[in-house]
Amino acid sequence: IIEKKIKSERKITYCDPEMPGYDIYEVTNTPYFDATPEKIQFKVSVKNNEFLPLKLSDVCYAVILNREHWSFISGNLEKLNEGPILSGFEKEFIIDGPDIHLLSDSRFVYLFLNGVPTSVDNVGNITQKDNFEWYFDCSFVKMESNEQINYSYEPTPVYTEKCPNCNGTGLDPETIECERCGGKGSFVNRFDGKTYKCPECNGTGIVHDVCKTCNGTGVKSYPKSQMPPATNIITWSGWVVKVNTIPSGATIKSMNSKTGQYDIQSCTTPCKIDWFCTDSISCPIIVEYNGQSVQVLPYTADGKELSSITIDFSSGKPIVKKGQKTN
Ligand SMILES: [Zn+2]
Ligand SMILES: [Zn+2]
Incomplete structure (x- = not known):
């Protein structure tokens, strides 16, 4: 009989931050097919036609598989040798043979019974012994089936x-x-x-x-489970912004997308900078002149993207002419 079996594997995985005090195991259930029983079984029926009990204890059994002599393990022999078969009775034996997986590279299986008493005289002396042999021609059919591997996650209290x-x-x-x-x-x-x-x-x-x-x-x-790796990848997006000031020569600070920190730009106004920002934070361009500072986003008041911003410092106070003032 071919049976579907499940190979279950349990391995530790990342812990769930919402379940402190628990280790999380990933359980993988992989289906596979295997034959049952695990051993080749021979069913042998012996009928005693003589008038005296038949003892099988002197009978030899052997299997030849893949041209190799395969001897029965002692436990199997004892099963066959237990008690005689009464006159006129039939007894059925199941003989466990080699592992069924050995069949995969052998085609013929021979089963030998040597020295089976087949005739006795009036006082019970064996007058004839015979050998019996069977051979089985095996054929293989490959069975294929698409099976899904099933994963489940089991929280287990931390040891x-x-x-x-x-x-x-x-x-x-x-x-x-x-x-x-x-x-x-x-x-x-x-x-x-x-x-x-x-x-x-x-x-x-x-x-x-x-x-x-x-x-x-x-x-x-x-705890065995590790914290999951950070999956929140921050996406920076932006464009080139020209920063103009009246008068020129102002210092520009803008967000560095690699460090998330403000860097002072090497150029002073008027100057083109690469402006970047992410959804989670606000990253205005900081323009400084004569101790005055202003934060400006390259957007119009109604949220349209601007390729340049202009700040007028001529009155002593910064006035944003073009761009969105954030402070
Ligand atoms: Zn005290
Ligand atoms: Zn303690």
């Missing part, structure tokens, strides 16, 4: 152990003298003169800090 530093108590093993009672475990009330047990140290005079190894949790965890 934890008792914290080795605090032995699971969550308290630092180092003892500190209780400040409240000065290590005496009790104090005398000023008003009634009675002695009270110190509630801070529960009368022991000793207090402990929180264990630094486990932060007081008492457990040390061994």
